[in-house]
Structures are given as structure tokens and as C-alpha cells.
Amino acid sequence: DAGVTQSPTHLIKTRGQQVTLRCSPKSGHDTVSWYQQALGQGPQFIFQYYEEEERQRGNFPDRFSGHQFPNYSSELNVNALLLGDSALYLCASSLEDYNEQFFGPGTRLTVL
């Protein structure tokens, strides 16, 4: 049983560019959440998708957007990249809202 998978593993972009990160949830999970983890900090909640809709959003600008597909996989898009967007982006899936989340290995985004 595959766990949560994310692609790509690493990504280098320049300021102003756009990036798309991808996530496949653990088999059977229907809820996907995205987090940004800056160096030395805990994960910060970006948003959560359930039934292809954004259910909850953290304190992130509209440059951060997402999508969930019918197979429950998800994408995180970031437009107009800033240096401060450099971080590890984590995807987590769960079944039912109150259960534990299963995290992917993350995508390391570096903005130059």
C-alpha cells in the first residue's frame, strides 16, 4: 500500500515564476491538506481539500491556490514566487477530519 507521494522532490525557481506541486494521497484517503514548513519551524497550514473543494484555508495569500481531482490527488500552485516562498511543502492525507494525517516526504522549493 503506497503512502502519500509527492512530486517533484526538489525544485529550483526564480522570483516571479510559477510552480505546481503534486500529491497523491494514501489509498482510501479522501482529504488532502497542504503545509509550508520553513527551516526551523513547524508546518504552517495552507489549505485543505475535500470532495474537490477547498474546505479551509490558512493565512496565505491568493498566490497560493490548489485543486483536488476526482481520484483525490491534489496540486498546489504558487504564482509570482518570492524568495520567502522557499520552504519544504508537505502534503498530508487523512480519512475523516479528526483522524491523524499521513504526510508525504515533501517537495523542497528553492526560489532564487
Next chain:
Amino acid sequence: AQSVAQPEDQVNVAEGNPLTVKCTYSVSGNPYLFWYVQYPNRGLQFLLKYITGDNLVKGSYGFEAEFNKSQTSFHLKKPSALVSDSALYFCAVRDTPYTNAGKSTFGDGTTLTVKP
């Protein structure tokens, strides 16, 4: 608003000794509480959770945590530490009202170092 505090950036213990990693939280309703562990260059792994019921929760790898509502704490404990327990530990909280559905708040993490 919900929040989590992990007051210690680093905890050092000797192998075989008991360990405690502290966590306090703030929510408006009843909390869902979680502990996760992160090894270098890897995602977070679930250790244990408190939803309701017994205040002492047992989890993976011999870890346990005690929910204390009056002190709003959820400290992670293990009776006998192993060198392999050395990692970064995160406490997380979710508020129960549906309006906050999905939003988990994580602490900044505590680095646990177990020395032989």
C-alpha cells in the same frame, strides 16, 4: 484562534532514562491533539492522538502522552529513551467546531537528542 506552544527547542536525555517533551495548547472548543515525529529529510510520521476518552494515550514506538485539560497540556513521554528516538517532535492541535475543519496548528518543534 487555536495555538500550540512547545517551550523547549531542545531536550537532551541519556539512553535508558525517561523523556518528556512538553506541549501546551489553546483552543476555543474541545481539542484534538496529535504528536508527530520528523526524521531528517523525511515527512512527519504520526505517533499518537487524543480525541476523547482516557487522558493517557499510548502510541507508536513506546511513546505515550497525557492530556491535562486544566493545564491545557499534552506532554509526550517515554519511560526509557533510545538513541534511535533522536529526532524532531511536533505537537499539533485541531479545534472541534466545524468552522475550523481541517485546520491543524503545529508547534515549532522540539529536537530530542538521546545520548548513549
